Every structure is written in structure tokens, then in C-alpha cells.
Amino acid sequence: MIKLNNVNKTYFTDKIETIALHNISLEVETGEFVSIMGPSGCGKSTLLNIIGLLDKPNEGSITLEQENVEQYKEKQLAKIRNEKIGFIFQGFHLIPELRVIDNVELPLLYRKISSKKRRELALEALEKVGLSARSHHFPSQLSGGQQQRVAIARAITGKPSLLLADEPTGNLDSHMGDEIMQILEDLNKNENTTIIMVTHDDDEAKRTDRLIRVFDGQLIH
Amino acid sequence: MFKNYLIIALKVFQKRKFFTFINLFGIVLTMSVLVVGLTLLENYIYPGHAEKNHDNMLSVSYLRALNKERTQSSSSDPGYYFLNKYVKPLKSADKVSIFSSPRMVSVYLDGQQVKSRMRLTDADYFSILDFNFKQGSAYQQDDFEQGRSVAVINQHTKSLLFNDGNAIGEKIKFDEKVFTVVGVVDNVSLLEQDAYSDIWVPYTTAPSSSYKTDFMGGWGALIYVDSEDKRQFIQSEYINALKNHFEPYASTGSDTVYATVYSTADTKFSRLARDINNSRTFDTGDDQLLLMLGLIAIAFMLLPSINMINLNVSRILERSTEIGVRKSFGASSGHLVIQFLIENILLTLIGAAVSLIISIGILEYIEYLGLIPYAELSINTSVVVITLVLSIFFGTLSGIYPAYRMSKLNPVIALKGAA
Ligand SMILES: Nc1ncnc2c1ncn2[C@@H]1O[C@H](COP(=O)(O)OP(=O)(O)OP(=O)(O)O)[C@@H](O)[C@H]1O
Numbered sequence: 001m002i003k004l005n006n007v008n009k010t011y012f013t014d015k016i017e018t019i020a021l022h023n024i025s026l027e028v029e030t031g032e033f034v035s036i037m038g039p040s041g042c043g044k045s046t047l048l049n050i051i052g053l054l055d056k057p058n059e060g061s062i063t064l065e066q067e068n069v070e071q072y073k074e075k076q077l078a079k080i081r082n083e084k085i086g087f088i089f090q091g092f093h094l095i096p097e098l099r100v101i102d103n104v105e106l107p108l109l110y111r112k113i114s115s116k117k118r119r120e121l122a123l124e125a126l127e128k129v130g131l132s133a134r135s136h137h138f139p140s141q142l143s144g145g146q147q148q149r150v151a152i153a154r155a156i157t158g159k160p161s162l163l164l165a166d167e168p169t170g171n172l173d174s175h176m177g178d179e180i181m182q183i184l185e186d187l188n189k190n191e192n193t194t195i196i197m198v199t200h201d202d203d204e205a206k207r208t209d210r211l212i213r214v215f216d217g218q219l220i221h
Numbered sequence: 222m223f224k225n226y227l228i229i230a231l232k233v234f235q236k237r238k239f240f241t242f243i244n245l246f247g248i249v250l251t252m253s254v255l256v257v258g259l260t261l262l263e264n265y266i267y268p269g270h271a272e273k274n275h276d277n278m279l280s281v282s283y284l285r286a287l288n289k290e291r292t293q294s295s296s297s298d299p300g301y302y303f304l305n306k307y308v309k310p311l312k313s314a315d316k317v318s319i320f321s322s323p324r325m326v327s328v329y330l331d332g333q334q335v336k337s338r339m340r341l342t343d344a345d346y347f348s349i350l351d352f353n354f355k356q357g358s359a360y361q362q363d364d365f366e367q368g369r370s371v372a373v374i375n376q377h378t379k380s381l382l383f384n385d386g387n388a389i390g391e392k393i394k395f396d397e398k399v400f401t402v403v404g405v406v407d408n409v410s411l412l413e414q415d416a417y418s419d420i421w422v423p424y425t426t427a428p429s430s431s432y433k434t435d436f437m438g439g440w441g442a443l444i445y446v447d448s449e450d451k452r453q454f455i456q457s458e459y460i461n462a463l464k465n466h467f468e469p470y471a472s473t474g475s476d477t478v479y480a481t482v483y484s485t486a487d488t489k490f491s492r493l494a495r496d497i498n499n500s501r502t503f504d505t506g507d508d509q510l511l512l513m514l515g516l517i518a519i520a521f522m523l524l525p526s527i528n529m530i531n532l533n534v535s536r537i538l539e540r541s542t543e544i545g546v547r548k549s550f551g552a553s554s555g556h557l558v559i560q561f562l563i564e565n566i567l568l569t570l571i572g573a574a575v576s577l578i579i580s581i582g583i584l585e586y587i588e589y590l591g592l593i594p595y596a597e598l599s600i601n602t603s604v605v606v607i608t609l610v611l612s613i614f615f616g617t618l619s620g621i622y623p624a625y626r627m628s629k630l631n632p633v634i635a636l637k638g639a640a
């Protein structure tokens with residue numbers, strides 16, 4: 001499904017040079033549920049962003065479903081993100097001006113789909129996270145757990161083959177966190193969605209197929 | 222997709238009321254001034270009442286004369302003598318009317334006195350101009366030739382003097398002379414400069430015929446052609462006559478001899494151009510006026526545009542979550558540019574619509590105050606179209622740079638900035 005080969009990422013700010021990722025090679029199979037753990041600032045989010053084609057590595061190559069995306073233009077990357085990848089961010093990052101349903105529909109806007117079909121798919125996704133009753137609320141009218149579920153609905157509404165979740169339960173209490181985990185596990189089992197999830201919770205990590213540990217921008221085996 | 226952008230734009234406006242208001246305020250303020258200005262201009266250039274056949278008319282309203290050495294010159298509206306000698310005989314003209322500028326007279330009726338503007342005209346005046354007669358009719362060629370003391374008055378004068386009654390056959394007195402009212406016409410706006418007045422009488426009734434030797438001042442002429450295409454022909458015929466066949470004129474009361482004259486047969490637009498540019502030759506400066514109007518409109522719109530660019534750029538940060546999210550889920554830079562442009566254009570269009578409504582109010586207030594006597598100012602389709610086109614133009618102009626900046630935001634940084 002996805003293959004990283006000797007990926008390096010360095011941030012340059014003012015006089016400081018931060019090596020966020022160092023020689024990362026990694027392979028994830030289709031249908032795998034992988035968790036990533038590591039201390040704060042070790043490069044987990046950076047890794048996820050690079051896998052999700054949001055950020056470009058300074059060195060190394062990324063292959064996504066046999067496509068080497070190294071030379072891809074911005075527009076082509078956008079298309080891949082749109083069709084194959086779903087993001088769940090560390091914060092929820094819902095658009096506060098838009099109702100739940102419009103937030104969920106957002107990825108579909110960039111596809112050639114009729115508005116009726118869009119609505120249908122968005123409702124279906126909301127159904128999966130158990131929030132169809134809230135489709136016309138604004139994000140600010142929902143609890144944190146509900147907002148995260150909307151964010152999941154948004155990530156899955158386009159039926160991506162790869163789901164990238166950055167601490168999806170980080171801001172939630174353990175009960176809500178469990179609910180979110182349940183949803184992800186169902187997606188992984190029922191739809192064969194590949195999931196890569198960053199977490200700080202050992203119990204959550206244990207529920208996944210494989211755990212990857214990152215320390216100071218490097219993988220530890 | 223497009224519909225969705227519109228819906229989102231409207232939702233954004235609704236949610237960010239203060240921003241929307243500030244932005245709209247700037248647009249509406251300037252656009253209202255623009256619409257009012259445009260409407261006045263439009264009403265002037267395309268008059269709708271007595272001068273509604275303006276496409277078939279040319280007006281002579283300016284004369285500048287110089288002595289041979291070009292050391293002395295004078296300019297004003299032409300005099301009767303000049304018009305009669307050089308405009309009246311124009312071969313390609315189908316009709317020519319000579320008439321005086323309006324002057325104030327005190328009209329007496331049964332002991333009451335009313336101040337009115339009075340114009341001396343010939344009979345052709347009423348066949349060239351299309352007055353709307355409410356009562357009676359115009360005086361005829363015969364009345365004119367016989368010097369009969371007859372008068373046409375406007376609705377306003379009629380209601381002052383005769384209330385709602387019939388005015389035809391009634392006698393009014395001014396300039397020590399009694400006139401019989403033969404016709405009552407609708408009021409004509411000041412913007413129709415050649416038609417505008419309260420009272421019209423044949424110039425053959427003037428107590429003195431000294432006007433016949435006046436070279437300069439106090440008179441104007443209208444030339445009528447039955448096809449629009451003949452206008453240019455007449456314009457050059459007239460200039461030609463003045464250039465090649467002008468006979469030096471020794472002005473009475475001074476020893477100046479005029480050897481060169483400048484005057485033109487003007488359309489409504491070129492007359493305005495001459496007035497505004499203060500043109501003193503055969504060139505009225507139409508192109509300059511057009512350019513100037515365009516520049517004024519642009520300079521005017523520049524201010525709210527810069528304001529909008531500023532607000533939009535400062536708002537990029539505020540919208541970074543949205544930009545980051547949209548990019549993460551597959552929006553390309555092109556998508557985002559289009560989205561923000563549509564938002565901006567929608568905003569300027571709303572501004573234009575509000576401005577049009579406000580302008581209607583302003584124009585009605587101008588009418589109510591009587592700032593322009595008898596003017597009936599209405600916004601017509603071409604003003605609406607120009608306004609909408611301008612607002613789209615400025616929506617694009619003021620939106621493109623902020624939209625470009627927004628679309629180029631790195632999604633990772635955009636999301637981090639918002640977190
Ligand atoms: N845009 C950036 N500019 C400069 N340095 C950055 C940037 N983004 C991340 N870094 C640095 O790169 C390193 C890795 O950051 P990253 O966000 O990947 O950490 P993380 O593992 O996700 O941490 P956390 O668990 O706190 O979310 C950090 O040292 C961080 O300071």
C-alpha cells in the first residue's frame with residue numbers, strides 16, 4: 001500500500017536546523033492498522049504529513065499504491081489526497097462556519113459528483129459515526145467527542161483507502177476515546193481501510209496490528 | 222460546485238458579520254456615489270422628455286471669437302445674428318431653430334406675481350423638441366411671423382397661476398406685455414438644457430429688435446436631421462463654413478473686429494465635454510471626457526478595492542484552518558483561488574445591489590430638494606448593467622491577490638497556525 005524509502009525531513013528556521021525525520025524506511029500493507037508512538041516532538045506528525053503527501057521530504061521516495069509520487073505536481077498530489085487519503089487531525093479542524101453536513105461533504109466538493117450524491121455520501125458517513133441526527137448543527141454546538149466523530153466522518157466520506165489519524169483520541173476522555181477506537185476498528189475490518197494512527201495510549205496501540213516507535217526522528221525496532 | 226461555493230460564501234458572510242459589514246460599507250459608499258453620478262450623466266446624455274430625439278439633434282451653444290491678431294477674444298453663448306447667419310443656412314440641416322436662453326421674468330396675473338424663466342423661440346422649436354402638451358398646443362409659424370403675443374407655459378407655472386383649472390386663453394403679463402396662453406406642457410428638467418424653461422414666447426414679440434444684431438450672447442440653436450448619420454456631416458459642414466466663409470464682424474460699441482470664430486454643433490455628450498474640458502476650439506474633447514470619466518470611476522473604486530485587499534490579506538490567517546483542511550482533502554490551488562474570488566465577487570455584487578437601492582433613495586431626495594429643477598431621475602438598465610460590470614471587475618481585481626496568497630499557503634503550516 002505505502003512504502004517510504006530513506007525519507008529525511010529537516011526544518012530550517014532562522015538559525016536552527018531541526019531534523020524532524022532521519023532515514024525513515026517503512027512499509028505498510030493494504031488493510032493494516034498501524035499505530036505510531038513516540039515522545040512529543042519526535043516527528044510523528046511530520047511522518048504522517050509526509051505519508052499523506054501534505055509535506056514533501058527533503059530526501060527519499062514515497063510510493064503509494066505502486067505510484068512513485070516524487071515528481072508529482074501540486075495538482076496531482078491534491079487529486080491523490082482527495083481520492084485515496086483521509087485525514088483525522090490532532091485538533092479536530094472542523095470549519096466553524098459550516099454545518100456538520102457541509103463539513104463532512106467537503107472532500108467530495110473536489111470530485112465530479114452531483115450535489116445530491118454528495119449529500120447522500122455525507123449522510124452515510126455520519127451514520128457510520130452515529131451522528132446523523134446532528135447533521136445541521138454547527139461544530140461549536142457539539143461536544144469534543146462528537147466533533148472528533150464529525151472529523152472521522154469527513155475523513156471517510158470519500159471512501160479513502162488510507163486513513164491517517166493524528167492522535168484521534170488525544171483530546172478526549174477514555175470513554176469517548178474508546179468509542180472512536182471502535183469506529184476505526186470497524187472501518188479497518190469492514191471496509192479494509194488501511195489506517196495509520198498516532199497515539200500516546202499503550203492500550204490503544206495494543207489494539208492495532210502493529211506498533212511503530214519513533215524516537216528523535218528515527219524508527220526504533 | 223459553483224452553487225456550493227455561493228452557499229459557503231453566504232454562510233461565511235453570515236458568520237463573519239463584522240468583516241462583511243466593514244467590507245460592504247466601503248463598497249456601498251463609493252458605489253452609491255458612482256451610481257448617482259452615472260444616473261445624472263445618463264439622464265443628461267440621454268434625455269427622455271422634450272429632448273428625447275437627441276439622436277437627431279445637434280446644439281450650438283458656444284461661440285468664441287478672436288480678432289485678427291488673436292490678442293482679443295471673447296467667448297459665451299452665441300448671439301442671434303451669428304446663429305441666423307451661420308447656422309440657419311446649413312444645407313444638410315432639415316430644420317433649424319433659434320431661441321434665447323431662459324431669463325427670469327416677473328409674471329403678473331390678477332395682482333399676484335410669480336418669478337419664472339422665459340425663453341424666446343421660433344415656431345420650429347416646438348417641432349424639433351418633443352414637448353408633451355397637457356393643454357392646448359404650440360404656437361404656429363403664422364403666430365410667429367405675425368408676432369402674436371402668445372405663450373406656452375409649463376405645468377409648474379400653470380399650477381402656480383391657475384391652480385387646477387384650464388389655462389388656455391388666459392392672459393398673463395410680463396415685460397409690460399400681455400400674452401395669451403395657448404399651450405401647457407409637462408415640466409422639463411434642467412438637464413435638458415435647450416428645452417428647459419417655464420414660459421416660451423415667439424421672439425418676434427420682443428419689444429426691441431436689437432437682438433437681431435447681437436453677435437454674441439444669449440441665444441442658442443438646435444439643428445434637426447431626419448437621420449442620425451447626417452449629424453457628422455453637418456458638424457463638418459458647420460466647421461467648414463466657419464473656417465472658410467466667416468466674414469469678419471465689427472462688434473458694436475467697441476472697435477474690435479472678429480476675424481476668427483470657434484463654434485461647434487454638439488451632441489449632448491460633446492456639449493458636456495466642452496463644458497467640462499473648457500474646450501476653446503473646434504475640438505470639444507469628447508475622448509478626454511470619456512477617459513476622465515473612466516479614470517474617475519477607477520480612482521473612485523480603487524479605495525474600497527484597496528480596503529478589500531487589505532482586509533482579505535489580514536484575514537488569511539483567520540481562515541488558515543479552512544485552507545489547510547481544504548488542501549488536505551484535495552483542493553488544488555486553482556480550486557481555492559476560484560472559491561475566494563467567487564466570495565469576493567459575490568460580496569461586491571451584493572454591495573452593488575445595496576448601492577443601487579440606496580441610490581434610488583438619494584436620487585429621490587435630490588428630486589425632492591429640487592436641486593435640479595424638474596428633474597425626474599430614474600436609474601435605467603444601462604446604469605444597472607455598468608454598475609454590475611464594474612462591481613464584478615473590482616471584485617476580481619481586489620480578490621485575485623488575496624486569493625492567490627491564500628491558495629499558496631502550505632497546508633501543514635496552515636493547520637499548525639490554527640491549532
Ligand atoms: N514547520 C516547522 N518548522 C520548524 N520546525 C518544525 C516544524 N514542524 C515541526 N517542527 C519540528 O519538528 C519536530 C517534529 O515535530 P512533529 O510535529 O512531527 O512532532 P510530534 O511527534 O508530532 O509531536 P507531538 O506529539 O507533540 O504532536 C519538532 O522538533 C518540531 O519542533
Ligand SMILES: [Mg+2]
Nearest residue numbers: 044045090166
Ligand atoms: Mg504531532
